[in-house]
Amino acid sequence: MGVSAVPNVDVCVVGLGPTGRALAHRAMRAGLRVTAIDPRPDRLWAPTYSCWVDELPQWLPSSAIATTIPAPTVWTKVEHRIDRPYCVLSKPGLHEALPLDDATVLAQRARTVDAHTVELADGTTISAATVFDTRGLPALGKRRAASAHGIFVAEETAAPMVAAHEGLLLDWRPENGAGPDEPPSFLYSVPLGDGTVIFEETSLGLRGGMPQHELRKRTLNRLAAHGIRLTGDEPSEAAHYPLDQPPPKKGVAHAVPFGSRGGMMHPCTGYSVADSLALVDTAVTAVLHGRDPVAELWPRQARLVYWMRMRGLWGLGRLTTEQSIAMFDAFFSASPRGQRALLSAHDDYTALGAVLFNTVAHTWPFRWRYDLVGWTHRNRWLDYDFDQAPVSAARR
Numbered sequence: 001m002g003v004s005a006v007p008n009v010d011v012c013v014v015g016l017g018p019t020g021r022a023l024a025h026r027a028m029r030a031g032l033r034v035t036a037i038d039p040r041p042d043r044l045w046a047p048t049y050s051c052w053v054d055e056l057p058q059w060l061p062s063s064a065i066a067t068t069i070p071a072p073t074v075w076t077k078v079e080h081r082i083d084r085p086y087c088v089l090s091k092p093g094l095h096e097a098l099p100l101d102d103a104t105v106l107a108q109r110a111r112t113v114d115a116h117t118v119e120l121a122d123g124t125t126i127s128a129a130t131v132f133d134t135r136g137l138p139a140l141g142k143r144r145a146a147s148a149h150g151i152f153v154a155e156e157t158a159a160p161m162v163a164a165h166e167g168l169l170l171d172w173r174p175e176n177g178a179g180p181d182e183p184p185s186f187l188y189s190v191p192l193g194d195g196t197v198i199f200e201e202t203s204l205g206l207r208g209g210m211p212q213h214e215l216r217k218r219t220l221n222r223l224a225a226h227g228i229r230l231t232g233d234e235p236s237e238a239a240h241y242p243l244d245q246p247p248p249k250k251g252v253a254h255a256v257p258f259g260s261r262g263g264m265m266h267p268c269t270g271y272s273v274a275d276s277l278a279l280v281d282t283a284v285t286a287v288l289h290g291r292d293p294v295a296e297l298w299p300r301q302a303r304l305v306y307w308m309r310m311r312g313l314w315g316l317g318r319l320t321t322e323q324s325i326a327m328f329d330a331f332f333s334a335s336p337r338g339q340r341a342l343l344s345a346h347d348d349y350t351a352l353g354a355v356l357f358n359t360v361a362h363t364w365p366f367r368w369r370y371d372l373v374g375w376t377h378r379n380r381w382l383d384y385d386f387d388q389a390p391v392s393a394a395r396r
């Protein structure tokens with residue numbers, strides 16, 4: 001196999017999802033010599049990404065945002081308006097905001113990715129002072145998952161449920177047809193700024209996830225409850241990925257995992273894009289100053305936050321629908337700082353500890369707290385068979 005010599009570079013970024021592209025772009029802008037690798041570097045990303053507006057870094061232009069929802073809604077037993085702007089990112093806008101004009105971009109698949117060398121499928125070897133591994137998440141298997149089935153519906157059709165500039169972040173109203181003995185899921189629905197609204201039934205924390213057919217059925221039940229009927233030709237998207245991809249260990253001589261691959265997938269929300277974008281400059285600055293990016297990205301406080309969020313993920317994966325509603329009701333009554341500590345902040349461990357404690361302490365009836373912390377029903381939904389689901393009262 002022919003091995004062509006490629007000049008040494010400062011940084012090699014393997015994988016050009018939103019994370020890798022942002023990292024390569026910012027490293028290039030900082031004056032580093034960058035090589036970026038992806039089999040399809042110019043392809044627009046498939047998923048629709050959203051986040052809280054205040055999570056995005058200052059350097060990102062507003063053209064990366066497709067639409068903003070000033071105060072999204074969470075439905076538990078009651079309606080909570082969250083006074084914190086939320087946005088849907090524009091895929092072309094984000095892509096254009098991250099040009100790689102001064103980087104070397106190779107349309108290739110990496111075969112091996114090491115601390116200082118990357119071997120490509122065609123045999124080329126790249127050597128770099130720092131290699132970032134931004135290849136995204138490994139396969140799900142039986143890991144704790146985010147599963148979602150999203151249907152894109154025209155704004156006029158969606159209007160009875162979601163008006164312009166409004167959004168349902170978590171809709172736990174009992175309208176999805178699932179009974180009390182079935183694993184819970186909620187609806188996520190936001191306008192995308194292109195004339196459509198996504199309706200996405202979502203399950204968080206189940207080992208192996210919830211199947212698409214179940215999620216689709218639940219989405220359609222919710223729409224029907226609001227008098228919305230679909231043609232069946234609407235486009236859809238599917239999500240099935242692990243939520244428990246850990247941060248890298250310190251002092252291990254591997255490429256630096258970054259983005260969803262490097263512990264930035266939030267274990268309780270399934271989001272990683274905004275946090276990764278916000279941390280890009282921390283990684284680039286570390287490289288510029290010859291420091292260890294892993295140590296800079298993952299100080300003790302951030303690792304503690306990750307550890308606590310993992311407790312949250314395990315809790316999510318064993319609750320019933322009623323318990324989830326009680327728990328989210330308690331959580332969304334917490335202070336804005338407490339909510340932010342769980343949902344966004346990378347290292348606010350004191351506020352996160354407090355909000356987790358208070359959420360458990362305010363969940364009622366008392367005995368449900370044992371489920372929340374895992375003293376009882378630790379593996380409630382393990383190996384749940386969705387094809388044998390009981391016919392619940394709600395479905396009859």
Ligand SMILES: Cc1cc2nc3c(=O)[nH]c(=O)nc-3n(C[C@H](O)[C@H](O)[C@H](O)COP(=O)(O)OP(=O)(O)OC[C@H]3O[C@@H](n4cnc5c(N)ncnc54)[C@H](O)[C@@H]3O)c2cc1C
Pocket residue numbers: 014015016017018019020037038039040045047048049050051108109110111134135136137237238239240258259260261270271272273274276
């Ligand atoms: C339907 C759906 C909706 C989602 N919604 C949101 C959301 O609203 N907000 C949010 O934050 N997150 C959301 N997510 C999660 C989201 O996928 C990830 O957060 C995000 O894509 C992670 O970005 P990344 O750059 O880390 O990895 P990825 O986007 O997975 O990118 C990895 C890249 O690496 C490349 N690659 C893989 N192997 C190789 C190799 N061997 N050599 C070279 N390149 C390689 C791939 O081609 C790809 O371009 C959603 C996911 C799905 C599926």
